[in-house]
């Protein structure tokens with residue numbers, strides 16, 4: 456079995472978590488003018504899509520609800536549905552631009 460190793464993530468661990476403690480990346484606020492800088496690709500009604508600054512692999516995106524919840528089962532039906540639809544749009548975009556052999560969705 457091969458190990459997944461993304462050494463560029465060490466910068467994230469060292470600078471973002473240990474040294475800067477920058478705060479919550481999921482608190483977007485209303486400042487849409489900073490979305491590009493913050494790697495926000497899309498703001499939906501109940502959830503949003505952002506790129507991972509320190510990805511495990513090319514095309515790594517995050518789909519998250521605006522609400523901060525710790526348990527997947529705490530999602531409302533509306534949040535779950537919107538996140539599924541956003542996932543479909545992300546898959547379509549990655550297929551069109553990167554032509555991957557598959558997807559790792561988790």
Ligand SMILES: [Zn+2]
Pocket residue numbers: 479480481482523
């Ligand atoms: Zn937050």
